[in-house]
Amino acid sequence: MARPNEEVEALLREYADLIAITGGDAFKQRAYERAARAIGGHPEDISRLEPADLREIPGVGKSIADKVDEYLHTGHVSVIDERRATIPPGVRELMSIPTLGPKKAMSLYEDRGIASVDDLVAAIRRDELQGLKGFGPKTQENILHGVELARQAGGRILLDAASSLAEEAVGELAGAEGCERVAFAGSLRRMKETIGDIDILAAATDPDPVMDAFTALPLVAEVVMHGSKKTTVRTTAGFQLDLRVLPPDSWGAGLQYFTGSQAHNIRTREIALRKGLKLSEYGLFDAKTGKKRAARTEEDVYHRLGLPWIPPTLREDRGEVAAAQRDELPGLVTLEDIRGDLHTHTDLTDGLASLAQMVETAAARGYSYYAVTDHAPELRMQQMTEEKMLAQREEVRTLDGKHRKLRLLHGTELNIDPDGNVDWPGEFLAGFDLCVASIHSHFGLDRAAQTRRLIRACENPHVNVIGHPTTRKIGSRAGIDADLDEVFAACARTGTALEVNGHPNRLDLRDEHILLARRHGVKFAIDSDAHTTGELGHIRYGVGTAQRGWLTADEVINTWPLGRLRRFFRAPGRPGR
Template sequence: MTNEQIANRFDTLADLLEFDGANSFRVRAYRNAARTIRDMGDPLATMVDQNEDLTKLDGIGDDLAKKIVAMVNTGKLQQLDDMLEKIPASVLAILRVPGLGPKKAAVLYKELKVTSLDQLERACVAHRVKELKGFGAKTEETILKGIKIAAAADDRTYWAKADLVVQDLLKHLKGCKSIERLEPAGSYRRGKETIGDIDLLSVSTDAQEVMDRFAEFPLVEETIARGDTKMSVRLDTGLQVDLRVVPAESFGAAMQYFTGSKEHNVRVRSIAKQKGLKVNEWGVFRVADNGEETYVVGQEEAEVYAALDLPWFPPELREDREEFRWAESGKLPDLIVESDLQGDLHMHTHASDGSNSLEEMVAAARERGLKYIAITDHSQRVSMANGLDGDRLLEQWKMIDEFRKTIDDDFQVLKGIECDILEQGGMDLPDEVLAQADWVIGSVHYGQNQSKRQITDRIVGALENPHVCMIAHPTGRLINVRPPYEVDLEEVFQAAIANKKFLELNAASKRLDLNDVYCAAAKQRGIPIVINTDAHRTEGLLQVRYGILQARRGGLTKSDVANTRSWADMQKMLGR
């Protein structure tokens, strides 16, 4: 079982236990364990196979360790199976209805046999809910309004989509003259691949004027709440946006606090307490023996950290993974930025399923300031994308050779191919064709439901092929759409090291594959990452910023990413 699968089972068990009224500490233990497991770069299955002590992991005690071993060995979590016999998994959707806690949700399940949002909606429309003790007409109306929100709760918003909203919001709010400072915070600022809601912080001389302007944003469908300094709205997409107006002397502290993550902030508060200080959204305060608090700093975020003898942490690192250890050792990484990249080695033209020509992709890349690109259309196995067979590919490469003569030597166009790794193993095109390429990508597009052994063998086999340079989107996931396929990434990592090959961080907003945790694991092993856009049109080259965000979340620096180097230096890394 993958780490993600194990974590998902613990999360589901926690949800069911909470619904059933279990002890809150017990519920929290499973949630904490799930988080620890998701943040791991090393596969738990490998640790189990090697009889490693799982209790050395944060939040994993003897009982949880035994459950992990059982899941790895049997694929089952007996306690979860028992709970699912008692409570259908569909009831978990009810818990997402705003204002409907576990106790009331349990009443609906026991009294009305409600097991889904559809059933809950029908019960509200029939006015059966208001007849229950402790509910009433107002509660029934609130539940009915909240069902739509709960239905959308599973569909977290891609960072890329949230970014469009954030930029429009900032532009709209800057029309309010009383705003002195305005910044986004929360998971958006940390660059998480999906966003649950959006947090905005502002300093203003007139909070009510700011909120009036906020309410006029064209996408606002409903005002959820409005107070003296905070306002929450629901957009027509279902996305919630929270705006807070804070005093100037607290803006930095509020940015630190509302950027999060929760786990990072817990560690910050713990460090503050050890120093006789208190940190909250209002500032840093010195706490006297009599409990009296004196404001120290809070206007700027860097001041908040400096007061605790900590460096300013890039928001992308604030997940309580490695950042505090790095800070303690004085080795906080200088994270990669977009301008560090020199090339893009994964893109498509209209020769397969792209929308633009070779010439148009080159012009767009040069406009972006790149120094080289690889044209990597699909191979023949991807017939739905008009994939290229050997003859068509060789013709394309002749065209590239001719095109090279028409451009300056300061820009290089590489002859490449995104070559499918076949279901039975091996590459989609013969070696004598691949040997003529400058750059060969190996990709899995078919047979994604094969066993872990089969998929791992296919990818490792591709890495051992002397002509393959990199594995694209190595886990095959599509965020919110398709989970990763079963693959032993540790074996893939070791094969990449042994064969001097690269792994991709695909910057497409729906892929972002490798994810941040696996990027960090590759960094620890010294495996070069290549950040590519997988652009299918000229505008697709802009996706690189999503890949950069993901790389920063993985702690990657310029030196960790291969295509920050010249093409000549990349060839040396490949042993050519």
């Protein structure tokens, strides 16, 4: 993991915010947001690049490259420091609240002297925002909800950031003296959408060299606790990693114990007690004699309990133990089952890589098919036209077949308007191989209106997939208020797939919604929603979320052969292409 990339990404995003706060050029603001995303997703460590090489990154021109180079050499950017000095510190804190933009944050500071989140919450509760333009009762309600959302996410990190940290630590520790096995465990292994502390487990006869190697990792900023059984460190970004070292012959029991969840472990311990056994991180023991019955592998531990191995993503006490006892665990969809990605973007709209680059990366992933689905014209900032889309279609057809075994699909991501309509007339939509339809605006409509708009989109014969159905962004935007049970029933009735969006800040649908939707017999698409070549890998987080929702490969349309997928898109009630 190249942390300088993340530092620079955060810096450029901050500068974009500062531009917005001070009423700067909106195009300049978006340029810095675009460059931040490109640098954050760049596969190389940018601290090793020359300024000329930096300019090769999409969206990074000379001015931005010079600022990045200045930061990498000095730790500061003078123009950003100057801009910071003009902004009261509390204003950027206010902007961290979901739904509260730069203009409103500045208005709160200038008109009411509010310079912190706590000040704002107190002012709302004391009804002190009366008469302030743009802060009516509904807005204040949304702000309080946004504050609650941000506080719930406080101290937790998204799945991709946690994965990067854990994988770096595991990779380094694998070479430590005496380390026989090492893996991450806990909520990260269960693929939860946000992670608190990262749990790492190692097996070694002598724990001390492994613990010493852990505290010496480059990512470590502070050693919180150093012991022979457990060591805790904190990274430069403030995240906590816990390492536990167990004897090699306790590996399986330890991995089962520290993967959790707590509720799942209670279930397994109850089974152990009924069998006259005692289960701990060191093994499964006879309760009377203390003799070890199983410990080396998780499979051995579960087998001795009378259970098949239960995948970590199911271990949430949602009926998985009972299903295992009945031999009814689902055969979960895996990353290897995915034959293609059905929701991606290029630099024709808000992506950062060309169509050719995205296709080349999709081919390298071994896909059988790949769909490009750039935005339609109702998302006006993308300035899409029929002419641009038709030109892209020609490029898609030209590239199709140039990579062995990879077939290309030309699609689009349509915008669902407040009434449930989508971009472009039916005759134009009929020319696409597939259409993803998503909500990108009017998030505050009431429950009935949101439900109607989604159902109407499902009923459009040209819409194949509903993208990121609830529109949520983890820690920053709650999902829309809709009767999802009705929406899921409509998707099943119309043959419209629901997306499991793998972008780490979305993971939408979330696992609980997948569990509800699959009861209706809905089909799903697991997509990356990639805007860069590196983001195509986000599909693994979608797969993890799908597993948490108990999905099998047959329920996911992009595990199917292309012929079956095309037949699904052209099912009765949907026009032929």
